[in-house]
Amino acid sequence: MRRCLAVALVLFGIQALAQTQADRLYVGYSISGGSTLDSGRARLDERRQLELRVPLPPVVLGRTYLLPSLGYETKWLGMQLPLAGGEGVGRDEVGRRFHRIQLGLTLIRPVAPRWLFIAGVMGSTRTDFQTSFSFGMDTSWVGYVMASHQLGDEPGFAVTFGLVALWPVDSLPVIPIANVSYRRGPYILEVGLPRLTLLRKLGDTVELGVVGGFEQQALRARFDPVAPNLGAHYLRETLVRVAPTVNVHLGRDVWLSSAVGLTLVNNLALLDRQRDNLDIQGLGAGPVPYARVLLGWRPPPPRARARASRPAP
Secondary structure, eight states: OHHHHHHHHHHHHHHHHHTTTTTTEEEEEEEOEEBBTTTTSOOOOOOOEEEEEEEEEEETTTHHHHHEEEEEEEEOEEEEEOTTTOOOOHHHHHHHEEEEEEEEEEEEEETTTTTEEEEEEEEEEEEEESOOHHHHHHHHEEEEEEEEEEEESSSSSEEEEEEEEESSOOOOSEEEEEEEEETTTTEEEEEESEEEEEEEEETTEEEEEEEEEEEEEEEEOTTTTTTTSOOOEEEEEEEEEEEEEOOOOOOOEEEEEEEEEOOOOOOEEEEEEEEEOOOOOOOOEEOEEEEEEEEOOOOOOOOOOOOOOOOOO
């Protein structure tokens, strides 16, 4: 299950940060409160994150669509550790600012009524620009083959399923994955990994609901100042967040989204060079408040084709 969550996050990494799957362009900013680790010897500073997704022009080859994607994310992490004398260490000594750049190419082709074939590849690189770049250690790749089936005659209700392959591999080379999306009437429901969205439309300008998400990243950084003898090469951050949300339509398919809730799971782990967990205890933390603001572009959903009326007998 843990591996499936990690694969889903890599595959839908950019989409996971969007408010809904229909968001094509967005910029968002989030902040989480600071907390003391379970060991009681260190405290996490407030964590901030800036996200950006920009759509690239599609390429149309007959009935085949090639959709390139580009995403950028920067994350600020800081920790205060005690010295032998009991005084804290400033965040400048143990703080990091991580960057993630993600490029992908997706092929979509209709193969039958209500069926779409989807395949693609996506590459991600993460760095703090303080550690020398290593292609093998700082880059991950994912390839996927999926099918999407529209349920019913009208668009808005679909199930997507398929197989995903991730490199570097640490357990299973291929993982199955599935997602259900419902967008009919006043309701928007998206169930899958790594996100859950439940929204209720109030007219054409306001949406109220609840969003939840799973996030996990393995970030390579220097640990010499704080953990020189542990053999750690990566810091893995695992988060599970739930928040009520309000979306407001500003016009021209632009939406402003705000959410205030809790980070329920808030864990860190140190990994070795092969990305295996060093099993160091006391790196978890309790729930903390969480807030996020997002400005996104959401084009209207496709409409059902008008059915030809039959003449009266």
